[in-house]
Amino acid sequence: SQSPLIAPSILSADFARLGEEAAAVSTADWLHVDVMDAHFVPNLTLGLPVVQSLLKATDIPLDCHLMIDDPDRWAVGYAEAGAYNVTVHVEAAADPVRIARDLRAAGAKAGLSIKPGTPLEPYTEVLRHYDTLLVMSVEPGFGGQSFMPEVLDKVRTARRLVDTGHLTLVVEIDGGINADTIEQAAEAGVDCFVAGSAVYGAQDPGKAVEALRAQAAK
Numbered sequence: 001s002q003s004p005l006i007a008p009s010i011l012s013a014d015f016a017r018l019g020e021e022a023a024a025v026s027t028a029d030w031l032h033v034d035v036m037d038a039h040f041v042p043n044l045t046l047g048l049p050v051v052q053s054l055l056k057a058t059d060i061p062l063d064c065h066l067m068i069d070d071p072d073r074w075a076v077g078y079a080e081a082g083a084y085n086v087t088v089h090v091e092a093a094a095d096p097v098r099i100a101r102d103l104r105a106a107g108a109k110a111g112l113s114i115k116p117g118t119p120l121e122p123y124t125e126v127l128r129h130y131d132t133l134l135v136m137s138v139e140p141g142f143g144g145q146s147f148m149p150e151v152l153d154k155v156r157t158a159r160r161l162v163d164t165g166h167l168t169l170v171v172e173i174d175g176g177i178n179a180d181t182i183e184q185a186a187e188a189g190v191d192c193f194v195a196g197s198a199v200y201g202a203q204d205p206g207k208a209v210e211a212l213r214a215q216a217a218k
């Protein structure tokens with residue numbers, strides 16, 4: 001299989017030093033940026049102006065995870081700004097196919113995310129329009145929560161759909177990924193691993209990225 005992708009989540013970084021915090025994970029494949037609006041999730045983080053500043057501060061491709069209401073209105077702005085991948089939640093999207101078209105037309109990859117309780121099957125047709133599938137392994141809103149292994153069934157299903165040629169997707173997982181959980185996620189078929197507290201809670205975030213990648217590749 002491909003070399004695993006590691007995407008540190010800056011939700012667990014120091015928001016007053018985001019440029020330095022990005023530099024501390026220079027070997028990361030993607031930098032995961034959690035956008036929260038205090039409506040779709042009970043937390044408020046950052047939005048487009050901060051993403052625009054981050055794009056100037058780092059060369060790491062930005063993986064913007066929009067935990068917001070009305071992504072039909074807001075998502076394309078992140079693609080136009082230069083984000084590498086823009087992920088919206090299927091639970092919030094009115095027209096996910098149109099969103100994917102808009103994101104791709106603006107030059108970004110299109111990502112679709114599903115919360116732990118959201119089934120995958122109803123969206124297999126919609127996913128034909130997407131480049132990444134972000135399976136949430138915690139309830140979205142906060143870093144530092146415990147991994148929910150039951151979502152790995154959805155990862156296995158997605159992996160099968162990709163491996164049999166029915167879909168072309170990067171399968172990404174987000175929530176509770178650390179040294180104790182990354183191997184079971186890798187075994188289930190994850191391509192890209194988001195890790196917040198396991199990276200930014202470590203003494204050396206750069207080394208933590210390398211260690212997680214090595215574990216996922218086992």
Ligand code: DX5
Binds near residue numbers: 065196
């Ligand atoms: C949670 C966010 C995650 C979060 C993960 O809603 O989507 O990206 O940063 O943090 P950890 O890795 O600490 O669970």
Ligand code: ZN
Binds near residue numbers: 009174
């Ligand atoms: Zn996230």
